[in-house]
Amino acid sequence: MSRQPPRRGLAERAAEFAREWSVPRQLRGADHRREAAEAAISRTLRPRLEEADRVGTSICPYCAVGCAQLIYARDGRPIHVEGDPRSPVNQGTLCPKGAATFGLMTSPMRLDRCLHRVPGATAWREVTLDWAMDRIAHLVRRTRDETFVKDLPDGTPLNHTLGIASMGGATLDNEENYLIKKLFSGGLGMVFVENQARV
Amino acid sequence: MPQWDLANSDCVLVMGSNMAENHPIAFRFVLQAKARGATIIHADPRFTRTSAMADIYAPIRAGTDVAFLGGIIRHVLEHDLWFREWAIPYTNIATILGEDYRDAEDGDGLFSGWQEESRKYSPESWQYEGVTMPSALAESYVDTEGFCEATKRLHEGPPPRDPTLQHPRCVYQVMKRHFARYTPEMVERVTGCPREVFLKVCEALARNSGRERTTAICYAVGWNHHSTGVQIIRSGAILQALLGNVGRPGGGMLALRGHTSIQGSTDIPTLYDMLPGYLPQPHAFKPHSTLESYLDAETSPTGWWRNFPKYAVSLLRAWYGEAAAPENGWGFDWVPRIVGDHSQLPLTVAMRNRIIRGLFVMGQNPVVGSSNSLLVQRGLADLDWMVVRDFAETDTASFWRDGHLVRSGGMRPEDIRTEVFLMPAALSGEKAGSFTNTHRLLQWHDKVVPPPGDSRSEHWFVYHLGRRLKDLYAASEREEDRAIRALTWEYPVDDEGEPDAEAILQEINGYTWPDRTLLPDFEALKEDGSTACGCWIYSGVFPKPGENRSRARRPDGPEGPGTHLGWGFAWPSNRRTLNNRASADPEGRPWSERKRLVWWDEAKQEWASPDQIDFPKDKRPDYEPDWSRKPAGMDAISGRQPFIMIPDGVAGLFVPSGLKDGPLPAHYEPVESPVANPLYGQSISPAAxxxxxxxxxxxxxxxxxxxxxxxxxxxxxxxxxxxxxxxxxxxxxxxxxxxxxxxxxxxxxxxxxxxxxxxxxxxxxxxxxxxxxxxxxxxxxxxxxxxxxxxxxxxxxxxxxxxxxxxxxxxxxxxxxxxxxxxxxxxxxxxxxxxxxxxxxxxxxxxxx
Incomplete structure (x- = not known):
């Protein structure tokens, strides 16, 4: 987003220096902290956030301190993330990780397609989201049906499968955790449901 | 305690945490306290930036925290530096134990109740005289016949106490004896901390506690990640309870948690042993075979947890909707039973043993983050399939190509038969939802931009996976498929198929059944099936349509009270400081003007505070239970007992049940240690x-x-x-x-x-x-x-x-x-x-x- 001045020759730069040098302006009576201090380039600069067509409130995705953030976006893409000055937690500040949130959202390493690795394959292949979802649902059903245990031999109810496990949740929303626990535990009978709370 | 309340502390002990480097924004409040004259202490094996900012740095050898804290407890007891007027009424320090208890001092490091064959403790001998105590959290039934029956004695009267502390079996005398050998010399020998530094720490903590002053403790996983982790945290809590630093401004224990919503994923647990709101996951080997027996075993006779059945039945109604009925225990019969420990560590072993065949990994990287990474990587190679959902390729997703097995383990990718999916995930800012941060604060984040390409939220993924599975099982008549068919799964979706996160939060908040009127808070929950609630402790976060309180963004101004009740929503019921009844004396007066937070307003006949009160609002400080009527629930908690979640209303210095490694903390060496335990013949934790x-x-x-x-x-x-x-x-x-x-x-x-x-x-x-x-x-x-x-x-x-x-x-x-x-x-x-x-x-x- 930064605007680089164009490259110029020596004569042009000397002329500009004479024009922009603060001292003559000060001698003419301009305030050294105001008009005399102003550089030509600063007259052309505009705040980056002015380009935003949307700003929303967010919470830092890293540690649990819960710093509030403001995400600025233009044309559906983030252009800046900063601390929310209203927050009693962070009062506008962010740490080096929180300040990297914009870099996280726009990382060149970010993935935007579904990848699939066939057993024994040496590389990924791209698949559609729909295909992946259907295939996963099929695998879940097959593994669940093969491993589900309804009761112990003495009749004690189990209603569970040890055959499918889930890891993760601490980076996710409360509502996402709720759906995971509800579907995996309450719907499918999975008991190996764990997140980073013990890691 | 709220993080910002640290600025009100007169002393802050940071231990088990490098707060300046790992929670730098929260550390600002420690520095604000320091600027106001507070003493900052850092105890840690490494000298870090936290140590550099501290007034006292106490070096200790890794894994010796109980010895260090136990030494402070001994010092405080020995020199009578504890806050008597606070601790005698508000803790179990005066409570008398039964005659069967034997301390670790008598067992060379083993408490009474150790069973060598099963390598477990039985807590029967740790009980109060004549009274068996249930645990407040999910552990009340401890493999002991008749245990939950025995807890019914709590209806008949409070556990016996000796407020003069002279009884040889009162907790005070037991603790004095238990910690007697944790002298400054022993602390130095075990931890390596020079005794003069250790004594400076003791003096700072004692000097900054009492009526006029409060001390806070900040800790992180530097305390948790030990085979004695819980007992380290207990040691800190015992110390704070002795010094009266609980429920008061600038006092308390702040757990500095590591992931943004790790608190939320504990409250709404993606964890094996709990259901939402700290209800125990039913266990095959406990009396949990029917809802009736589950409620009977897990409902505490006295204290707030008497309400347990309301929360359990409302959760079942939220999950199973119309299919939940009294005949099937409101769907309880379908909830899966655990049979042992299914947590992270045994999970990785179970992958390696081919018990687990399919794995979901959502926003976690176990190849790097889980213990014994080679075991984990071998386990992943043993799976049939794995779904990784993250914003980029992770080490876990690429273990079959770049991991240790291939780089140096002699395996080729061709030998690894795991089918792997790597699906791009949306980040906060690209989806709406709430996090629960440290200090139980729910904060909403907006969807500001769409996620790139095929990236989707976990709301989307889990919702659509569930929808597909419900289709696949729709025609099934099998009993084992009843749960998935009954599961309520109707959430409004937008044009992209994204479920409405606020609709999910409303289910978590709770509503009446079947007309779905949102509930104002958890006091409205019923056990007759007329309410549905996904997580009772969050009830009140969405009390009315359009009122998502996690999205509230109204901080107090500079002249405000500083509780910031209009910023986010802290569970339960937006209470910012838990147990804050303890900030007033037994008669209901603030301990001092300087540390004023809650007081009894005689004119209005109710408690008053700039915070929400963590106590029944109109319960007079002089209320006493009428034991002749066998009171239950909150009726058995007097007006001067601030710890309403504990069955006897007071903080447990000594814990009669709920812990698996002893009722008091004892120093054990780490499982892998360079030296034997100088304190006991039992070198490492026997129950590790x-x-x-x-x-x-x-x-x-x-x-x-x-x-x-x-x-x-x-x-x-x-x-x-x-x-x-x-x-x-x-x-x-x-x-x-x-x-x-x-x-x-x-x-x-x-x-x-x-x-x-x-x-x-x-x-x-x-x-x-x-x-x-x-x-x-x-x-x-x-x-x-x-x-x-x-x-x-x-x-x-x-x-x-x-x-x-x-x-x-x-x-x-x-x-x-x-x-x-x-x-x-x-x-x-x-x-x-x-x-x-x-x-x-x-x-x-x-x-x-």
Missing amino acids: KRWEHADNPVHGTGDPRWPHVLTTFRLTEHHSGGTPTRLVPTTAELQPEGFAEIPTELARALGIRSTDWVVISTPRGAIETRALVTDRLRPWRLDGRMVHQIALPWHFGWVGYATGDVANVLTAVVGDPNTGMHENKALTCALRPGRLRRAGGAGVAREAR
Whole structure:
């Protein structure tokens, strides 16, 4: 987003220096902290956030301190993330990780397609989201049906499968955790449901 | 306690945490307290930026925290420095124990109740005289016949007490005896902390506690990650309760948690042993076979948990909707039963043993973050299928191509039969939802931009997976498929198919059944099926349509009370300081003007506070239960008992039930330690969780092949398993490569200089990394020999701009008896200069043993 001045020759730069040098302006009576201090380039600069067509409130995705953030976006893409000055937690500040949130959202390493690795394959292949979802649902059903245990031999109810496990949740929303626990535990009978709370 | 309340502390002890570097924004409040004259103390094995900002730095050997804190407890008791007027009424210090109790002092490190065959404690002998106590959380039934029947005695009267503290079996006398040998000399011998530094810490804590002053303790996983983790935290809590630093401004224990919503994912647990709101997951070997027996076993006779059935039935109604009926126990029969420990550590072992065949990994990176990474990677190779959902390719997702098995384990990707899906996930800012941050604060985040390409939220993924599975099972008549068919799964979706997160939060908040009127809070919940609620402690977060209180953004102004009740929503019922009744004396008056938070307003006949009261609002301080009527629930809690979640209303210095490794903290050495325990013949925690496996060898105490202490730590610039920072250019540039901190004396002895390659090894494996030679780590003289300590950041892996070998290759699957948390903060290792020999086909690189 930064605007680089164009490259110029020596004569042009000397002329500009004479024009922009603060001292003559000060001698003419301009305030050294105001008009005399102003550089030509600063007259052309505009705040980056002015380009935003949307700003929303967010919470830092890293540690649990819960710093509030403001995400600025233009044309559906983030252009800046900063601390929310209203927050009693962070009062506008962010740490080096929180300040990297914009870099996280726009990382060149970010993935935007579904990848699939066939057993024994040496590389990924791209698949559609729909295909992946259907295939996963099929695998879940097959593994669940093969491993589900309804009761112990003495009749004690189990209603569970040890055959499918889930890891993760601490980076996710409360509502996402709720759906995971509800579907995996309450719907499918999975008991190996764990997140980073013990890691 | 709220983080900002630290600014009101007169003393802050940071221990088990490098707060300045790992929670820097929260540390601002510690520095604000310091600017107002507070004393800041840091106790830690490494001298860090937190130590640099502290008034007192107390160095301790990794894994000796109970000895250090136990020493402070002894000092406070011995010199009568505790807050008597607070602790006698508000804790169980005066309560009298039964005659069967034997302390660890009498058992050379073993408490009474130890059963050698099952390697477990039975807590029957830890009970109060004539009264059996249920635990407040999910552990009340402890494999003991008649246990829950025995707790019914709580209706008949309070546990016996001796407020003069003279009774030889009162908790005060028991504790004095238990901690008698934790002298400054013993503290120095065990922890290595010089006694004069230790005494300065004791004096600072005592001086800054009492009516006029409060001390706070901040801790993080530097306390949790030990085989004694729970007892370390208990030691801190005992100390705070003795000093009266609970429920008061600037006092308390602040758990500095590691992930943004790790609190939320504990409250709404993606954890094996709990249902939402700290209800126990039913257990096949406890009396949980029917709803009736489950409620009977788990409902506390007295205290707030008497309401347990309302919360359990409302959850079942939320999950199973119309299909939930009294005949099927409101659907309780479909809830899966656990049969043992299914937590992280045994989960990885179960993958390796091919019990688990399919795995979901959502926003986690277990190849880097889980103990014994080689065991984990072998386990992943044993799976039939794995679904990884993250914002980029993680080390876990690429284990079959770039992991240790392929790089040095003699395996080829062709040999690994795991089918792997890698699906791009949306980040906060690209989806709407709430996080629960440290201090129980729910904060909503908006969807500001759409996620790129095929990236989707987990709302989307789980919702659509569930929808597909409900279709696949729609025609099933099998009893075992009733749950998935009955599961309520109707959420409004937008044009992209994204479910409405606010609709899910409304289900979590609760509504009436079947007309779905939102509930104002959990006091409206019923046990007759007329209410549905996904997580009772969150009830009140969405009390009316359009009123999402987690989205509230109204901070107090500079003139406001500073409780910020209009910013987010803190569970329960927006209470910012838990147990805040304790900020007033038994008569309901603030302990001092300076530490005023809650008081009884006689004119209005109710409690008053700038906070929400964590106590029945109109319960008079002089209310006493009428024991002739066998009171239940809150009727059995007097007006001067602030701890309403505990069955006897007071803080438990001594814990009669709920703990698996003893009713009082005792120092045990880490499972892998260079020295034997100087305090007891029982060297390590007898109840520590162990998983025997050929891939998980653990060595005994003082093994000369592994002479150095190893501890792990985190960096400001990296986050946990590293994915969200190693793949981000700025943070990767700031900390570009893995390294190990090595003390100067050891480096000199081995001829190691900074930036040299070194190999660190344990019985589980070996890694190579760069040396950072530093005085931040000091050598310890233990029982006449020098012991060195090496420290490793554990974020690194092979993916991203910032890479390094995986520290968790070295760690063991060994856990705390209560939580199953690993012991990665204290183990032992070998060190040599040089690089690893990675011979193809020779098995994963291991140093000679």
